[in-house]
Amino acid sequence: MTPRISEKRPWTFYALATLFGLFLMFLYGPMFVIYVLSFQGPNGGVTFPMVGTSLVWFREVFEKGQMANLPVSFERSIALAAVVSVLTVVISVAAGLGFRRRFPGSGVLFYLAIASLVMPSLLVGFGIGLGFQFLGWQPSLFTSALGAQLTWTLPFGLFAMFAVVNRFNRSWEEAATDLGASAWQRLRHVTLPILAPGIIGVAMGAFTLSYDEYARTTLTIGPKNTLPLEIYALISSATSPTLFAIGTLTTGVSFLAIIVSLLVVLRLQRRRALAKVG
Amino acid sequence: MNSGGLTSVLPALRRRTRTASGKRRSTRLPPWLVSWFQVGPLAVILIVLFALPTTLFLIVSFYDYDRVGIYPAFLLDNYREMLTTPATWRVYVSSLRFAFIVWAITLFLGFNIAYFLIFHVRNRITRTVLFLLCAIPFWTSGIIRTIAWIPFLGRNGAFNQLLMGLGLTSHPLTFLLFSDFAVIVTYVHLFTLLMVGPIANSLAKIDPALLEAAVDAGASRWRTMTDIVIPLSKTGITLGSILVFTQVMGDYFVVRQMSGGQSASIVSMLSTQIQAMEYPPASANAMVLVVFVACLVGVMMKVVDVRKELVK
Numbered sequence: 399m400t401p402r403i404s405e406k407r408p409w410t411f412y413a414l415a416t417l418f419g420l421f422l423m424f425l426y427g428p429m430f431v432i433y434v435l436s437f438q439g440p441n442g443g444v445t446f447p448m449v450g451t452s453l454v455w456f457r458e459v460f461e462k463g464q465m466a467n468l469p470v471s472f473e474r475s476i477a478l479a480a481v482v483s484v485l486t487v488v489i490s491v492a493a494g495l496g497f498r499r500r501f502p503g504s505g506v507l508f509y510l511a512i513a514s515l516v517m518p519s520l521l522v523g524f525g526i527g528l529g530f531q532f533l534g535w536q537p538s539l540f541t542s543a544l545g546a547q548l549t550w551t552l553p554f555g556l557f558a559m560f561a562v563v564n565r566f567n568r569s570w571e572e573a574a575t576d577l578g579a580s581a582w583q584r585l586r587h588v589t590l591p592i593l594a595p596g597i598i599g600v601a602m603g604a605f606t607l608s609y610d611e612y613a614r615t616t617l618t619i620g621p622k623n624t625l626p627l628e629i630y631a632l633i634s635s636a637t638s639p640t641l642f643a644i645g646t647l648t649t650g651v652s653f654l655a656i657i658v659s660l661l662v663v664l665r666l667q668r669r670r671a672l673a674k675v676g
Numbered sequence: 677m678n679s680g681g682l683t684s685v686l687p688a689l690r691r692r693t694r695t696a697s698g699k700r701r702s703t704r705l706p707p708w709l710v711s712w713f714q715v716g717p718l719a720v721i722l723i724v725l726f727a728l729p730t731t732l733f734l735i736v737s738f739y740d741y742d743r744v745g746i747y748p749a750f751l752l753d754n755y756r757e758m759l760t761t762p763a764t765w766r767v768y769v770s771s772l773r774f775a776f777i778v779w780a781i782t783l784f785l786g787f788n789i790a791y792f793l794i795f796h797v798r799n800r801i802t803r804t805v806l807f808l809l810c811a812i813p814f815w816t817s818g819i820i821r822t823i824a825w826i827p828f829l830g831r832n833g834a835f836n837q838l839l840m841g842l843g844l845t846s847h848p849l850t851f852l853l854f855s856d857f858a859v860i861v862t863y864v865h866l867f868t869l870l871m872v873g874p875i876a877n878s879l880a881k882i883d884p885a886l887l888e889a890a891v892d893a894g895a896s897r898w899r900t901m902t903d904i905v906i907p908l909s910k911t912g913i914t915l916g917s918i919l920v921f922t923q924v925m926g927d928y929f930v931v932r933q934m935s936g937g938q939s940a941s942i943v944s945m946l947s948t949q950i951q952a953m954e955y956p957p958a959s960a961n962a963m964v965l966v967v968f969v970a971c972l973v974g975v976m977m978k979v980v981d982v983r984k985e986l987v988k
Contacts, residue, residue: 407796410897414792418806421789425813425865428824431834435827445827446834489717496714499707507719508983514726516918516973518926520943521962524950525729528736528959545725552718557915560986561877610817613928613943617950629819633933645820652815656808664801 429649436642444639455643466628468644475625478539479608482547486555486604491597493552494559495589498568515553519613522549527617542618547611551604558603562596730966737959746955754960763945764961768968770939774856774931775924778863782920783913785864786871790912791905793872794879795887807876814869822862822930829853829861854936862930867923871916878912879905911985918973925969 435442439450459468497504514522523546530537537543570592574584590597612626619627632641705713740749758764789810797803813821828834829852836848851857882905890900906913928943942965949958977983 408897411792411796414788414796417785417788418792421785421868422809425810425868427834428821428828428865429813429816431828432820432824444823445830446832446837489721492714493718496711499711501708501711501715503719504711504715505983507715507722510722510727511718512918512973512977512982513970514722516922516969517726517730518922518943518962518965518969520926520928520947521733521966522726522729524946524958524962525733526725528955529729529732532732545721548721549726552721556718557986564881564986606815610815612817612819613926626817626819629817630929633819633823641820641823645816645824648816648820649812652812656812660801660805 429645432642432645433649435639436646438639438642442639444642455639456647458638458640459643459647463640466623466632468625468628468640471623471625471628474539474622475609478544478547478624479605481540481544482551482608483601483605485544485548486551487597487601490552490555490559490600491593493556494563497556497560498563511553511556514549515557517549519550519611520617522546523614523617530618537618537620539619539622539624542620543615543624546614546618547608550611550614551607554607555600555604558596558600562593562599566592733955733959733962736955737963739956739959741954741956751956754957755964758957758960758964763940767940767942767945771925771942774859774863775921777860778867778924779917779920781860781864782868782871783917785868786875786916787909787913789868790872790876790879794876795884810869810872818866819929821866822933825858825862825865825934826853829858854934856935856939858934858936859931859939862934863924863927866930867920870919870923874915874919875909875912878909882908910980911982914976914980914982918976921972921976922969925965925972 435444435446435448436455437451437453438448438455439452440454442449462469497508526542526546527537530542535541566589570588571584574588579588610626611624612630615624616627616630623631629641629644632638736746737754738750738752739754740747740751793803793806797806826833830836831848831850831853833853835852836845839845840848886904887900890904895903926943928941928947931939931941932944942961946958946961946965949955949961
């Protein structure tokens with residue numbers, strides 16, 4: 399960023415910084431409560447007071463319980479999210495590139511994507527579930543549930559790609575062509591590397607959306623639940639701090655993943671800077 | 677005048693280079709066909725998994741049904757029944773009220789947070805870290821984040837303990853949990869990031885030099901805001917608004933869990949019908965909701981041409 403003319407912060411900076419701080423407190427306040435409560439003693443419940451401390455509820459997360467089988471549903475969620483993420487990247491990157499020109503039907507497709515994005519989630523699942531019933535097919539993880547989730551992640555990926563592609567300068571591609579690159583070489587060595595940060599963003603976004611998806615999946619999943627559905631089942635049967643333990647674990651793993659990737663990025667930047675100097 | 681002349685020349689120049697390179701590839705596919713191949717998979721998925729199922733429940737909404745099954749027919753009874761039930765209207769009014777309140781709060785928060793991150797945080801790494809701090813809670817399931825408010829807001833919850841500890845109140849506040857208040861707080865917690873993302877993206881495209889120019893030309897902070905920043909970020913504002921609005925209208929978990937049974941949501945009403953296998957009235961219900969949401973989004977997109985802004 400270029401340094402500003404005035405280095406003194408205006409009063410709005412302090413006002414907004416305070417607002418941001420308060421927002422973070424609001425965001426993490428209840429999260430903090432569940433982090434604490436996940437260490438509840440074996441006889442404790444989902445609310446205060448704490449009855450001793452223990453790791454019982456964490457152990458429960460990794461065991462097959464009576465009401466829910468969390469480890470297996472977790473594996474299913476991860477597998478589904480990985481597939482959704484890959485498909486979303488491939489399809490929405492291609493579509494994002496395609497949308498750079500006007501083509502017959504581009505308007506219709508754009509509004510179809512908007513509609514798919516704003517459609518109340520449960521209704522998408524309802525429609526697909528109904529369709530499977532009419533056809534006499536069994537809904538399952540990698541058919542109906544995958545499809546239902548794609549109607550949500552693809553428009554998201556597409557809009558993210560619009561933002562990425564907008565900043566992309568067409569003349570780089572033209573330069574590559576003028577220098578004699580084939581269409582494939584141009585895509586492989588010019589377009590994709592420049593779009594890479596955006597593409598990684600789309601992949602992570604799609605993964606998160608899928609991993610957490612509930613409303614679209616519930617009517618299309620068939621007999622084998624994903625993690626959010628299993629969590630929902632747990633809530634409606636018996637509430638225990640196990641749910642909070644899941645929250646604590648998720649946050650812990652997210653923090654770890656982010657710290658690791660930040661370190662990698664920093665190291666890459668340093669190496670790049672060194673290469674430039676040398 | 678000078679810059680005007682330049683901007684009119686540039687597209688013409690670009691067009692010339694395009695046709696030049698186009699001529700070289702004249703033996704290849706026409707550009708629109710290339711685009712079709714690129715968007716093809718997306719189009720197929722959206723048509724098969726979104727447009728067709730929607731058409732399907734449009735058809736089913738006219739069907740007849742009884743306790744054992746559904747029968748092809750063309751009846752308007754499902755719609756008539758639904759629209760003449762006072763409960764339907766009540767639920768729509770209450771959902772709309774929630775949507776408006778949550779929209780106003782998330783817009784205020786989202787815009788200011790995005791503005792802070794983009795224009796006030798000068799270091800790129802600090803900005804990324806702050807962004808991630810906002811995003812991390814979103815990796816935890818929305819269901820868990822919803823029920824996380826229960827021990828926080830409850831009678832013996834953390835918030836009441838804090839208030840009593842500070843001596844602000846002598847007995848615990850009971851309106852905090854299982855109330856409209858709890859529903860709104862939860863929605864804001866869940867959906868503010870949907871507002872921050874698109875607005876930050878719009879703001880990031882604004883050239884900081886533009887703001888400096890405005891200040892140099894004597895514009896007050898407020899005028900810079902209303903005349904430059906807000907008009908240039910309206911695409912992000914619209915997209916964020918659409919996302920928040922439709923998420924609230926389509927919710928069925930939060931209201932059920934946090935209102936303590938005092939209010940229902942449109943979709944939770946619908947899911948009760950689905951569980952009872954009353955598909956035709958559920959479909960009619962769904963169609964009304966779809967049309968309603970489509971009108972709302974249509975109006976918002978009329979105000980700001982999102983398409984023109986996004987696909988340049």
